[in-house]
Amino acid sequence: MKNDSQPLISIKDLKVHFPLASGSLFRRSRQVVKAVDGVSLDIYPGETLGLVGESGCGKSTLGRAVLRLIEPTSGQILFHGNDLAHLSNSAMREQRRHLQIIFQDPYASLNPRMTVSQIIGEPLETFRLARGQAKKERVQELMEMVGLSARFLKRYPHEFSGGQRQRIGIARALAVDPSFIVADEPISALDVSIQAQIMNLLDQLRRQKNLTYLFISHDLRAIRHVSDRVAVMYLGRIVELAEGKTVYKSPLMPYTKALISAVPVPDPKIEAKRRRIVLEGDVPSPINPPTGCRFHTRCPYAIDVCSEIEPQLVQIKPDHFAACIRISAEEPEIERVAPGAAPGLRRDASSRRA
């Protein structure tokens, strides 16, 4: 699942900047929101890569930029030898067959004036994959695949519950037999008992159809459950990347540590004993992100240099990457690093990113 195969998608130094039109007519200030600011990630065939972060960290923008639903400012997205970021619109449209998305809000992402069979059938027509009877059969097959009765073909979205609508959205995404799906907070709007159903469905479909997912969520428990590897994002940058289990058991970067410790565990005995790292303050604005390490304003381990040097995502342990100058492969435990020391600084230039 990891480095033994070629990545399906390779994101290289991707940036998505949004210019802000502000200031007066005569004194335009050139402010820019750096939603995604230099992200490099490889996604391997058949894996679920979890992308987790708090609101405003850029995770949804990243997911959409990979599919060119938002235009990247710079960088590359390699997929089957093509750089998606630089394809013409028509060439990109052809590629969309292989790249689909499932949205968070099952209420807003389905056209209320279309029946379920029209919604699921539309991509089949767009890509000229099936017509007439073949299309009808394909739609029924897709509905059964996601656990919806074919009796519902003629119904409209408002006649369904949130979980059922999410199933419709999944069927629509699967209609064109994609190889890669961005699932953007697919369970956040659903009830607990329904979340489990959708997570299981997505996992089952991945196995059956050998799909690859970029699973975006703010829900650390869900991410941990569905993902093979997890990437943690903070203010436009990936700050930690490792196997899901590893990120939870032994996070390295102080932000990840705080994030994991903030997740309530459904067990009163564990909760009573836990010592939480409660971070001070809010996530800073991505308009003027802090210099150096973007987390230094809230980091309990920050030293002066942290505000000056932007840390790179480097391998600290095998297949475990973190962006923090206060740790290194030799001294991975930040609690044990000497006060004021920054062992990561020395090696920063030599060993590079994931």
Added chain:
Amino acid sequence: MTASNGSLLSVKDLRTYFQTEDGTVKAVDGVSFELKQGETLGIVGESGSGKSVANLSLMRLIPDPPGKIISGSIMFDGRDILKLSQREVRDLRGKRIAMIFQDPMTSLNPFMRVSKQLMEVTQLHLGHTKEQARAHAVKMLEHVGIPDARERADSYPHEFSGGMRQRVMIAMALSCQPELLIADEPTTALDVTIQAQILEIIKRLKAETGASIILITHDLGIVAGMTDHIIVMYAGKVFEQATTAELFERPGNPYTRGLLRSVPDPTDEQGKLYQIPGLPPDLAHLPPGCPFAPRCERAQELCHREFPPYVELTPGHFSLCHFADEVFAESADQV
């Protein structure tokens, strides 16, 4: 201050129904519970379970029509809230019973400075003068950890972040030192690191003031760390009620068990996640027997036919199930 048995709030057989085009929706149907002084009660349920309606009923905030509290009693400090006049209820609200809602943006007035909104509360309930109220407002804002409270007090709600707004709400709710704080999904709209901050504040303030808390949430992780007792609601009914420790260790209801098993535990190795099949029920068209029977893995013919009894498993631990004893026994084996 409290009734002789030490309970601050005692709800008996509360029923709140809504008349809709689709028929009568029994949003809350026979809910009873008690809350002792200084305790935290968690109310857990999915959307449509009736947890929020139950708590709006406590404050007499049910829009009528279409809603109506059909029966029951809500004894607060020896008096039945349902029998009070509007005026008397208004005196209770905000003063002795306060509420925090999920979305702080919609519960604060966007046109009013935060300081003014906080001052209103104490001017109304405690008879503060303007100067006293202002000093108190700033003190409360400092108390919930708003930096530069003196300056920030004159900002408008939109100038605060989500987490800061929820702090403002808490400051407002606690202005009059209420004896009961009802927090309805107080952290659902917030990020985890901010959620952790808010939960810490609620815990600290509870320790300082000794207030009782009702915490309504869908998140079992939050109730695990915050509450003494839990009631689990489904289809307007209390399906299970127990101390927090016992509920997690030995659930006696199939719905509770399903709910506990369907939450991924980040500390655990996991394969396929347990899932409760089917959909939450349509409250206007409930089946005749147990409302959970269509989704229950151990439902028998009896469950579809007859409404289940409310079985007391151990003192204070109740479960609404025909097979409560069996489920309770199984839970002991499994955990």
